[in-house]
Amino acid sequence: xxxxxxxxxxxxxxxxxxxxxxxxxxxxxxSLFWYRQTMMRGLELxxxxxxxxxxxxxxxxEDRFSAKMPNASFSTLKIQPSEPRDSAVYxxxxxxxxxxxxxxGSGTQLSVL
Amino acid sequence: xxxxxxxxxxxxxxxxxISILNCDYTNSMFDYFLWYKKYPAEGPTFLISISSIKDKNxxxxxxxxxxxxxxxxxxxxVPSQPGDSAVYxxxxxxxxxDDKIIFGKGTRLHILP
Numbered sequence: 632x633x634x635x636x637x638x639x640x641x642x643x644x645x646x647x648x649x650x651x652x653x654x655x656x657x658x659x660x661x662s663l664f665w666y667r668q669t670m671m672r673g674l675e676l677x678x679x680x681x682x683x684x685x686x687x688x689x690x691x692x693e694d695r696f697s698a699k700m701p702n703a704s705f706s707t708l709k710i711q712p713s714e715p716r717d718s719a720v721y722x723x724x725x726x727x728x729x730x731x732x733x734x735x736g737s738g739t740q741l742s743v744l
Numbered sequence: 745x746x747x748x749x750x751x752x753x754x755x756x757x758x759x760x761x762i763s764i765l766n767c768d769y770t771n772s773m774f775d776y777f778l779w780y781k782k783y784p785a786e787g788p789t790f791l792i793s794i795s796s797i798k799d800k801n802x803x804x805x806x807x808x809x810x811x812x813x814x815x816x817x818x819x820x821x822v823p824s825q826p827g828d829s830a831v832y833x834x835x836x837x838x839x840x841x842d843d844k845i846i847f848g849k850g851t852r853l854h855i856l857p
Contacts, residue, residue: 635787664844666847673750673833673847674788674833674847674850676846676847679844686844687844722787722788724787730843732790733780733788733790735787735789737785737786737787738787
């Protein structure tokens, strides 16, 4: 198995632009998580899905952030409009079930100028 | 409010000696604890876990100790090797195994030659 696949690996954009991050979870995993890593807050859970349904989005910082999981093999995290303070590494992770160990992708390094 | 706390941002240890990474948690409902290791430009990878019914779990050079009364866990690495230089994240999840995993901010471990 190729593991959790994220794209792009790096994204540089200007303030105000829309950013879309993509994730393909491990086949057969029922739960998908989006985390953000910053120096100040460490690994911060943004939102997670179980069986393609959003379960908890309380970590999403603002309405500018949205996430979807249209099917079991694909999820997106969108930021619109982006701001410099959104600059961080965004990780997608999947697990067989919620509460079980997570398998992380390599992350997307986002820089908003 | 941080439910999982890693109070040491960094730690330096001589090669061959023991590395001890500490973690405190505030939520008494947590009953499953994990350690993840992260190299630069990679996603975190699972290292070792412990359930609250145990107070110790060992896997090769890695041992995790859990003190439930103190709401404290620690990761021991012995002997420390250069490849152990990484960021280590402590994580916890709740009773029902259907709860999300919450991470600490991480501790950067430097193994000195």
